[in-house]
Amino acid sequence: MILLRLGKKSALFIGLPLFIPVMIVLASVSENFPVYMIMCILVGTSVATLFLLPWSMLPDVVDEFMVANPSCRAMEPLFFSCYCFCNKLGGGLSAGISTMTLHLTGYKTGACSHSGGVVLALRLLLAPIPIILLLVGLVFFYLYPINEMQRQRIQRDQEQTR
Incomplete structure (x- = not known):
């Protein structure tokens, strides 16, 4: 509803x-x-925004590129493939870095209690680091050049081209 x-x-x-x-x-x-x-529950709504909105923005980027370069129709799958690759790479890197951090702090699988270093690492991996990365991402989204008026202009240009 907010999106519309x-x-x-x-x-x-x-x-x-x-x-x-x-x-x-x-x-x-x-x-x-x-x-x-x-x-x-609140973090679930935020994570839903994080996962769904970039997918709805991606076609706008592809459309903008196609209007600017109509001869590059074959490039469309490349955008989606690149986005998926970067998404998977980021997920893999975050899992690897988290695992390495926990290993270096002395995390033992199946242990009933952990040292203070492990607890501190988990708290850092849970809040400050994702918040910093989120703020960096918000800067990139702020710089995202396509707004609602531009999206409508792109749609009109595509209809005229057809």
Whole structure:
């Protein structure tokens, strides 16, 4: 509903910043179960925004490229493939870096309790690092050149070309 009323960029800037206070609360509050569950619901909406909106923005980028370069029709699958590759690479790197960090701090699988270094590493991997990366991502989305008016102009140009 927000996506249709306000546009993609506005919906992104409403949904993603919810992640920041929620992750701070999740990293600092561990004993209050009702608060923890409410924060998990809020982070779910933010993560849904994170996963769904870039996929809805990707066709706009492809359309913009096709209007600017109509002879490069064969490049369209390359955009989607590149996006998928970068998405998978980022997921793999984050899993690898997290695993390496936990290994270096002394994490033992199946242990009932862990050292303070492991707990600190988990708290850092849960809140500050994702928040910093989210803020960097928001800067990139802010610089995203296509807004709602440009998207409508692109659609008109494509209809005229057809």
